[in-house]
Amino acid sequence: MKQESGELTAAQSLDIIAAMIREAKSNIRSNYFFFLFWGWVVALANLGVFVLQKLAVEQPYLVWAITIPAWIYTLARMVRGRKTQRATTHFDRISRWLWMTFGVVIFTLVFFGFKINYQLNAVLLVVAAIPTVVSGVILKFRPLVAGGAVFWVCGVVNFLIPMEAQSLIGAIAIVCGYLIPGYKLKSKEG
Amino acid sequence: MFKDLDPLLHSQLRLAVMSLLMSLESAEFTFLKEKTNSTAGNLSVQLDKLSSAGYIKIDKSFKGKKPVTTCRMTKQGIAAFENYVNALKNYIGDR
Numbered sequence: 001m002k003q004e005s006g007e008l009t010a011a012q013s014l015d016i017i018a019a020m021i022r023e024a025k026s027n028i029r030s031n032y033f034f035f036l037f038w039g040w041v042v043a044l045a046n047l048g049v050f051v052l053q054k055l056a057v058e059q060p061y062l063v064w065a066i067t068i069p070a071w072i073y074t075l076a077r078m079v080r081g082r083k084t085q086r087a088t089t090h091f092d093r094i095s096r097w098l099w100m101t102f103g104v105v106i107f108t109l110v111f112f113g114f115k116i117n118y119q120l121n122a123v124l125l126v127v128a129a130i131p132t133v134v135s136g137v138i139l140k141f142r143p144l145v146a147g148g149a150v151f152w153v154c155g156v157v158n159f160l161i162p163m164e165a166q167s168l169i170g171a172i173a174i175v176c177g178y179l180i181p182g183y184k185l186k187s188k189e190g
Numbered sequence: 191m192f193k194d195l196d197p198l199l200h201s202q203l204r205l206a207v208m209s210l211l212m213s214l215e216s217a218e219f220t221f222l223k224e225k226t227n228s229t230a231g232n233l234s235v236q237l238d239k240l241s242s243a244g245y246i247k248i249d250k251s252f253k254g255k256k257p258v259t260t261c262r263m264t265k266q267g268i269a270a271f272e273n274y275v276n277a278l279k280n281y282i283g284d285r
Contacts, residue, residue, distance in 0.1 A: 086218040
């Protein structure tokens with residue numbers, strides 16, 4: 001692009017503005033990785049707990065320990081991503097804070113689980129509906145909005161059913177809330 | 191006919207940079223250079239002009255050992271860009 005090559009016309013100015021706005025549009029749907037990654041981690045944890053319960057294994061909830069390396073990997077990937085990212089969109093910033101806040105809320109709820117009679121399966125699903133729906137709205141991607149709604153419905157269901165069946169509902173919720181939208185995002189990206 | 195248009199924005203490269211930064215939270219020098227298809231020298235001069243006018247903020251930092259220049263729009267820059275677009279709309283509307 002040259003500088004000061006004669007006076008710009010109004011049409012040329014508008015063309016430049018429109019072209020640059022198009023250039024600035026990042027592929028905001030490229031965030032499917034975390035939906036797939038956490039979708040599989042949480043689905044496996046839920047199914048693991050369900051199966052271990054059926055097998056009468058003691059302390060089946062210890063399966064959730066697989067989320068510890070998952071968190072470490074997530075943080076490492078986020079740091080690496082920021083190092084290679086050359087431009088940040090407004091969506092990137094909102095999304096980062098939305099999911100970081102969600103992470104803090106999850107840790108808080110898990111830490112104080114004993115205060116709410118360990119109704120974590122239900123509470124976490126209801127809370128998970130918020131960032132999922134908001135991300136869907138920002139991305140203008142309906143499967144994520146629908147996934148968030150499924151989280152909420154499954155959360156309500158988990159409040160009403162026995163503890164033993166809650167992990168299965170949790171697995172269904174994560175498949176609908178993260179995995180299906182995640183794979184749809186991936187296929188759109190090509 | 192363009193007397194109401196901010197002369198600082200009414201130039202190809204500066205307008206392109208401001209349009210990019212308007213859509214972004216922040217952008218690195220190399221990103222702006224690539225998207226505007228400009229030379230490093232020219233872009234550097236134009237960024238300095240925008241920065242001197244208070245339209246953009248330039249931060250210099252390091253990513254590892256690599257120096258990185260990051261630009262972001264200021265509130266003053268956003269207002270100037272909006273005024274420029276409004277003046278442009280008025281001009282087109284008056285035709």
